[in-house]
Amino acid sequence: MTQRAVVIFSGGMDSFTVINKANKEGFELFALSFDYGQRHRKELDYASRVCAELSIPHKVVDISAINSLIGGSSLTDDMDVAEGHYADDNMKNTVVPNRNMILLSMAVGYAVSLKADKVFYGAHSGDHAIYPDCRPEFVHKMNDVCAIANYEPVEIACPYLNVSKIDILADGLKMGLDYSKTWTCYNGREKACGKCGACNERLEAFAENGAEDPLEYEA
Template structure:
């Protein structure tokens, strides 16, 4: 295999998957989904459907025990409420700290784990969907370009210069990510982004708000909502 894609089943990682499949072909792409103790499994269920849509191999990894002591509001072990407001509104209350939905060093752990799996499968690159909107204001510091540069160097050196990390959206907004995905006919109708696990997206959490704005900026309705996911 050529590429491993960290794959949650959301907009960004699904767009990454579309890019990797176009570049390398279905047989050369491995998708990796991670359960980390989140409050619902809707994204992971979406990942199954999207992997089947593309016909790529999907591996699953359970890292929940590592986050068992975290009080991140996304986790089932936490009694914190998920904020029903935009990230910009949340950041006004954090005094420069990450938002409450930041899972401690999640991307660092995911990428390190993915590196071991990628090397075992002969991959030369790991893709993940970090973008500039998530890094803005230190909301998710492990989505920043500084973090990406550092983890890429660490994995490249630690793999004996066999493996690199690529974050194709690191300098892009979510609206620009969606634009690329629309050009690639990414199956956004199958994706799930909402932090809540109800039958349909809440439309009020930070990621729902960002997602709606990204599709609106491209002049299209969110196909997942149109389908009634």
């Protein structure tokens, strides 16, 4: 019997690589995306198109009401997105409080309802400096909780937890993936800004892999 799994799929590079990797490994996948009021919600359109191409069932869940409870992030509030690299301290203004715990909790509930025993998400080492909910200790603790939170244990699977976006892209390129089907920029404009932390990290990954990014940039 094919093993079922839920994939948290933002439409960005990391989750795009994860969903394709899991698909090639033979999982029966169910993709889950979240509209949490992010300014770059156009990533959800990219996610929908990819799922349609892969014939993977896809749910987009509107949880934007949570912004009445959590704030202070440039991804959801009326404030400028920080420019620079994730190593820079100013990138902390892109942190959405408790985001991944919220998203993982809902994904695990969905997995239980589907009788799936695994939830994939695309945390990686490049996120560790700024995002506490992408660090290995968070993932390990969430795994402990998700093993006992329901009658059915669910595993939180992060295949790239301890590697960088450079390595993720290298793996995706080996799989022949087309990254024009992804959106990374934190500014949801027509073209990627090329200046925010997400763009900087993406461009660095392509440069380190000797590849050309297929997205168009403002700068």
